[in-house]
Amino acid sequence: MIDVLIIFDLVLALAIIAIAAGVLVLRDAFAMIVCFVVFGLLSALAWVRLAAPDVALAEAAIGTGVTGALLLKTLAHLRGRTLSAPLRMDGPVLANASLCALATLAGIGALLATPIGGPGLEGLVAQNLLASGVEHPVTAVLLNYRAFDTLMEVVVLLVAIIAVWSVERGVTRAPAPVMGEVYAGFARLILPAAVIVGVYLLWVGAIAPGGAFQGGAVLAAIGLILLITRAYTPLPAHRGAARIAFVIGTALFAAVALFVAQGGRATFEYPAAYAKSLILIIEAVVTISIAATLAALFHGREPVAVTVREARA
Amino acid sequence: MNLDATMPDTGVIFGLAGILVFGIGLFGALSLRDSLRRVLALKLCGVGASFILIVAAWRGPGLAADPVPHALVITGIVVMVSATAVALALIRRIHSLENGRDD
Numbered sequence: 363m364i365d366v367l368i369i370f371d372l373v374l375a376l377a378i379i380a381i382a383a384g385v386l387v388l389r390d391a392f393a394m395i396v397c398f399v400v401f402g403l404l405s406a407l408a409w410v411r412l413a414a415p416d417v418a419l420a421e422a423a424i425g426t427g428v429t430g431a432l433l434l435k436t437l438a439h440l441r442g443r444t445l446s447a448p449l450r451m452d453g454p455v456l457a458n459a460s461l462c463a464l465a466t467l468a469g470i471g472a473l474l475a476t477p478i479g480g481p482g483l484e485g486l487v488a489q490n491l492l493a494s495g496v497e498h499p500v501t502a503v504l505l506n507y508r509a510f511d512t513l514m515e516v517v518v519l520l521v522a523i524i525a526v527w528s529v530e531r532g533v534t535r536a537p538a539p540v541m542g543e544v545y546a547g548f549a550r551l552i553l554p555a556a557v558i559v560g561v562y563l564l565w566v567g568a569i570a571p572g573g574a575f576q577g578g579a580v581l582a583a584i585g586l587i588l589l590i591t592r593a594y595t596p597l598p599a600h601r602g603a604a605r606i607a608f609v610i611g612t613a614l615f616a617a618v619a620l621f622v623a624q625g626g627r628a629t630f631e632y633p634a635a636y637a638k639s640l641i642l643i644i645e646a647v648v649t650i651s652i653a654a655t656l657a658a659l660f661h662g663r664e665p666v667a668v669t670v671r672e673a674r675a
Numbered sequence: 676m677n678l679d680a681t682m683p684d685t686g687v688i689f690g691l692a693g694i695l696v697f698g699i700g701l702f703g704a705l706s707l708r709d710s711l712r713r714v715l716a717l718k719l720c721g722v723g724a725s726f727i728l729i730v731a732a733w734r735g736p737g738l739a740a741d742p743v744p745h746a747l748v749i750t751g752i753v754v755m756v757s758a759t760a761v762a763l764a765l766i767r768r769i770h771s772l773e774n775g776r777d778d
Contacts, residue, residue, distance in 0.1 A: 440767070462701045
């Protein structure tokens with residue numbers, strides 16, 4: 363008898379592939395973005411089936427939620443722009459298609475030919491979990507064993523906001539339409555719940571799926587709602603606080619990493635007695651940075667006062 | 676979670692789906708002319724690669740998934756959103772400059 367879940371997997375996989383193709387084929391730009399959001403959510407569902415709930419949470423919150431908001435904001439900015447002509451099947455495009463088909467076939471061959479039961483790291487992770495300070499293996503990898511990667515990831519976010527603030531400047535009127543009464547009421551209802559969910563995700567990351575990135579994304583959603591409903595408007599005077607919020611995660615993470623490197627310990631080697639507290643402090647502060655940075659990436663422009671002459675130029 | 680019986684098939688199905696999504700995204704990134712759509716095609720590539728890593732987490736000898744690829748994919752998702760945000764800011768800026776509006 364065929365397992366009913368396998369049928370579910372097959373349908374889900376076919377839907378994911380079809381919607382991925384739809385992202386490239388659909389003419390309407392708004393439909394394309396909606397298609398991409400559906401694609402991200404279905405991918406998150408597939409990763410739940412593959413028993414990767416942390417990744418599914420991160421994809422749903424950051425890869426789909428925040429990215430979808432960024433895409434829709436960009437589309438609103440590009441108002442009136444038509445999409446370029448549909449794909450013509452000329453020589454270079456056909457050559458591209460055949461090379462991509464070859465690469466895909468090679469990937470399929472590699473996947474099917476890979477032996478199962480090769481060496482993995484799950485044994486090492488499980489053996490050292492007691493010493494890591496947290497009970498959830500993915501959090502242990504992110505904040506302890508491979509903490510340097512995670513520090514660099516926070517640095518990438520910092521670089522992104524620096525780049526975006528350098529590209530776009532000014533406080534001219536935002537093109538976003540004003541939301542109605544219903545939306546403001548929705549915001550009032552959802553904001554407290556979002557705060558609780560975000561902090562819960564951060565806290566629970568030590569023992570179960572969740573953590574700084576998922577919690578940070580939910581808290582960033584609060585910032586997005588505040589920006590969209592115009593309950594909060596970034597002003598030039600707020601830049602100092604914003605800069606501190608962007609940089610504090612990286613700064614504290616690096617400071618802890620260097621501070622524990624004394625008395626024969628290496629960088630990032632937390633003393634076992636304080637490991638859980640240190641990891642939670644780092645996660646809490648990194649969450650603030652992630653939330654502030656993602657919300658600022660959504661807002662886009664650096665809030666500087668533009669003089670009349672500059673605005674006309 | 677009782678996955679050991681169904682895992683190989685589920686892994687193969689979503690592994691193949693991931694590779695196909697990567698291929699679709701690669702073709703889009705190379706062939707499309709619209710910049711916004713190109714960014715989305717690159718995102719498809721990223722998600723396809725994530726699929727392959729998550730499937731690979733089950734290829735080890737143990738009955739549990741390897742948490743290291745999971746952590747790598749979470750890192751990758753955050754790096755992707757950063758890169759996407761910068762790409763979209765550049766697209767908005769180029770559009771403003773091409774249309775003679777500096778907003």
